[in-house]
Amino acid sequence: MRTLTLFVFLFISRSNIALCQSNHSVNLIISIDDSVISKPIDCKLVLYRVSMSDTLDANYIPGRLVLERKYNTEQLAKEVTKIKIIFSYELNYKSILRKYEYEIPLSNDALIYSHNIVEIFNLDNDANKNRFVHSESEKYVFDYSCQNFGRLIQRK
Numbered sequence: 001m002r003t004l005t006l007f008v009f010l011f012i013s014r015s016n017i018a019l020c021q022s023n024h025s026v027n028l029i030i031s032i033d034d035s036v037i038s039k040p041i042d043c044k045l046v047l048y049r050v051s052m053s054d055t056l057d058a059n060y061i062p063g064r065l066v067l068e069r070k071y072n073t074e075q076l077a078k079e080v081t082k083i084k085i086i087f088s089y090e091l092n093y094k095s096i097l098r099k100y101e102y103e104i105p106l107s108n109d110a111l112i113y114s115h116n117i118v119e120i121f122n123l124d125n126d127a128n129k130n131r132f133v134h135s136e137s138e139k140y141v142f143d144y145s146c147q148n149f150g151r152l153i154q155r156k
Helices: 002-021 073-079
Strands: 022-034 041-048 053-061 063-068 082-093 096-106 117-121 138-145 147-150
Touching: 022 147, 041 063, 096 117, 096 138
Parallel strands: 022 117
Antiparallel strands: 022 063, 041 053, 041 082, 053 063, 082 096, 117 138, 138 147
16 A cells, blocks of 8 residues: 555646656646636637747646747747737626636736736726726726836826
């Protein structure tokens, strides 16, 4: 029994090490309506370059945006002119489960900054609608901050 336990522990440890070595990650915290996202979500990262754009599959694990190892974040940061993260998230609002789609522009250097924080506020939430200045066509507003950069929404 002890040998089996040791074997399982070693297998899990080795799998975790292999996973960490096979991916690049970016420090990122996302909150929606004042609640930090606490479950993993699939997302897309759109990287705009001078003459083209690429869409990369990524995974958001609370606190990290994980990219496949083949994408070197430092190299990508040198090449891109604009970055956007796209994802869907379901929230329960007034006892109704709603699916929201988000497209959030990030700083060009978001891939190398030590921290990135995105705070999203859905405008179908009455508290948020009265809290922020927004246009009628907007479905959400957001704050974005990272090392040396910030984009803050205007509050009423």
